[in-house]
Amino acid sequence: MEATKIEGSTMEKQAELARLIERFSNQDGVLATAIPSLHFVRSSNTTVPIHQVHEPALCIVAQGRKVVMLAEESYHYGTSDYLVVSVDLPISGQVIQASAEAPYLCLRLNFDPHQVLDLIKESAFPTSPMPDSRRGLYVSQTNSLLLDAVVRLVHLLENPQDVPVLAPLVIREILYRILQGNQGESLKQLVMTGSHSNRIAEVIKRIKQNYDKPLRIEELSKLANMSPSSLHRHFKEVTAMSPMQYQKQLRLQESRRLLLSKSADAADVGFQVGYESPSQFSREYARLFGLPPISDIKRLRMDQITRPFEPVVR
Secondary structure: OHHHHHHHHHHHHHHHHHHHHHHHOOOOEEEEOOOOOEEEEEEOOOOOOEEEEEOOEEEEEEEOEEEEEEOOEEEEEOOOEEEEEOOOEEEEEEEEEOOOOOOEEEEEEEOOHHHHHHHHHHOOOOOOOOOOOOOOEEEEEOOHHHHHHHHHHHHHHHOHHHHHHHHHHHHHHHHHHHHHOOOHHHHHHHHOOOOHHHHHHHHHHHHHHOOOOOOOHHHHHHHHOOOHHHHHHHHHHHHOOOHHHHHHHHHHHHHHHHHHHOOOOHHHHHHHOOOOOHHHHHHHHHHHHOOOHHHHHHHHHHHHHHOOOOOOOO
16 A cells, blocks of 8 residues: 555656646757756657767666667666766767657756765765666656656746746755665765775766867776776776777767867868878778768767757756
């Protein structure tokens, strides 16, 4: 009886969240709100895979379904799940359930890992580093406590004067609920100083800052205080790819952004992002995006006219 009551409460909160997002989302796309870290995503159609570098965030689908690809791994989530990205990751996301009558509705709350670390320090959460690294992306099941906090955060948009004072408090509660979740340990490990996951997060930051420069494993190993073999192993556990593959994803996604944002020669853009060979750039670009640079950009511009959607997160 109690379990049925809890399940009913969760479904009610999910329905309320969907109504609120629909209310504040008057068009398809990624929509900013009066709370700087909070965005709504709406789509009246299913989409092609959208490539982006996803920053740390909580994503909750209030209506519809989505699949996210990280390297060769796929993560499906819908109204009973939430997705956490705890470190910058190159992914592709595709809305697989949406219609004009029942659009895809999603809430995205960006967060800074330092917010999580401060919360751990002030709480009774265990802080001993685990021996193995954890994946920087996971899907977990929503519950009524998390949804209740999320709904209260969205309700603050009805009274903008309350946002500066109350939004930070509710966001802390949301992060606290994530840490309490059955995969909260993955998030803890990525922010705890000295853990393998946290050291890999520092390596990711360095690669992202210097994505157009040659990758020097020796320097990255020194930064992480790991041997090259250990660095490769832990890096792949966090990102599902090697450091070289990660850098390649960053380069190709940035090249696509540059080609979309201005009229530029594909070879010149390839050089800007770190490629020395135009043919290698074109070949690897086509392998990731399905078409060579010029053909892909023509297709994307047509897609933007017919159904604009999520931009690259930088």
